[in-house]
Amino acid sequence: MTMTEKILAGASGKKIVRPGEIVNARVNALMMTDLKGPYVFKVLEEELGTSKIRDGLDVVFVLDHLGPAHDIKSAQQFKACREAARKYGLPHxxxxxRQGIGHQVMCEDGYVFPGTVVAGIDSHSTTYGALGAVSFGISPTEGAIILATGELWLKVPETTRFTVTGNLPRRVSGKDIFLHIIGMTKWNGEVLYKAVEFTGPAISALSVSDRMAMCNMVAEMGAKNGIIAPDDKTAEYLAGWPEKRYDAVLSDPDAVYSHEYAVDVSSLSPRVSVPHRIDDVRPVEDVAGRKIDQAFLGSCTNGRLEDLMIAAEILKGRKVHPDVRLIVVPASRKIYLEAVRNGTIEILAEAGAAVLTPNCAACAGIGSGNIASGEVCISSTNRNFEGRMGAKDSEIYLASPATVAASAVEGVIADPRKY
Known part of the structure; x- marks a missing residue:
């Protein structure tokens, strides 16, 4: 069996499961955000007829999409979230x-471990597969069912495997690998409702942060989940919770995959996804020189400490171009504090960046940093649909933190390898 199949088998009390089989899987943790949280509890009470949360389930409730409240509507939504948290006595x-983006909080605060099943009421809950868990996005109604029962009905997905080899060139990251992969495969439907397993020496060489970026973005392929085998780097990342016991589940040598791809990244250049399709991907040299109005560094994809530090390396001793706004949003309070302590925030601020409190900000077009009609933004986020970050006739180019930082300096899309 594959990793995903093994984990779902264990969670459903079975020795073996096969793709297409329907299982009731025990869920270890549930993440919900300010957007749908109050509605989940409404469904729990009014549709399921209970106000009791299943014992043993970690319920993590994060105010990340709308905050800090920027209008009366968002303030009222936050108020409803706080009232629900108090009513149900939610410890998390x-x-x-205290907040951060929910997906980052889940990983860094010890709610996700290898071999577990984790659900989130947000499509990018696939992020947690970077730690060897089966994780996926769900609806608010499914979230209410998990609260009541601790389980979720789902179909075991087939698995597509990407074996990634080669030494990654300088200033090329996990984000670039993923953009290359989705540009190579296009949105071809081959991984719809499938597990995407990343493996190979190039994946083993990636940091946990880069692995999170890759698993985060499998949602853009239509995948059920993304997953990477746990290793020594995973164990080091999780070392802060020695009391937690977990199983490092690995795929069997004879596991069956629906599709397999071989990807060599030894000569990969930085990649950029151009408007308005994430699978329309070009080498940075093909789009270099495109004038930008804003550069955005943050999100659940690339707002981690490593991402901020890479940007600081490029921006140190330089200034953001006078025609460009650089918005930086750390993905969590812990990241923000560490970036303050190690001088990263100072470098970014001195360069001219606007550093915001941890939240989703402009990523979904409902927070700070939205772009106006006709403006162009290069962003480390995960989607570049029309109107995603503001006006419908604006343009979003997706890229790595290094490419975002280099572009902020030059005022045009720029190749970070020169820095």
């Missing part, structure tokens, strides 16, 4: 000042 409630 992340209010302003």
């Amino acid at each position: 409630f992340y209010d302003l000042g």
Whole structure:
């Protein structure tokens, strides 16, 4: 069996499961955000007829999409979230000042471990597969069912495997690998409702942060989940929770895959996804020189400490181009504090970046940093649909933190390898 199949088998009390089989899987943790949180509890009470949360389930409730409240509507939504957290006595409630983006909080605060099943009421809950878990996005109604039962009905997905080899060139990252992969395969439907397993020496060489970026973005392929085998780097990342016991589940040598791809990244250049399709991907040299109005560094894809530090390396001793706004949003309070302590925030601020409190900000077009009609933004986020980050006739180019930082300096899309 594959990793995903093994984990779902264990969670459903079975020795073996096969793709297409329907299982009731025990869920270890549930993540919900300010957007749908209050509605989940409404469904729990009014549709399921209970106000009791299943014992043993970690419920993580994070205010990340709308905060800090920027209008009366968002303030009212936050109020409803706080009231629900108090009513249900939720111990893992992340209010302003403590919050981060939900997906980052889940990983860094010890709610995700190898071999577990984790669900989130957000499509990018696939992020947690970077730690060897089966994780996926769900609807608010499914979230209410998990609250009540601790389980979720789902179909075991087939698995597509990408074996990635080669030494990654300088200033090329996990984000670039993923953009290359989706540009190579296009949105061809081959991984719809499938597990995407990343393996190979180039994946083993990646940091946990880069692995998170890759698993985060399998949602853009239509995949059920993304997953990477746990290793020593995973164990080091999780070392802060020695009391937690987990199984490092690996795919069997004879596991069956629906599709297999071989990807050599030894000569890969930085990649850029151009408007308005994420699978329309070009080498940075093909789009270099495109004038930009804004550069955005943050999100659940690329707002981690490593991402901020890479940007600081490029921006140190330089200034953001006078015609460009650089917005930087750390993915969590922990990341923000560490970036303050190690001088990263100072470098970014001195260069002219606007550094915001941890939240989703402009990524979904509902927070700070939206772009106006006709403007162009290069962003480390995960989607570049029309109107995703503001005006419908604006343009979003997706790229790595290094490419975003280099572009902020030059005022045009720029190749980071020169820095």
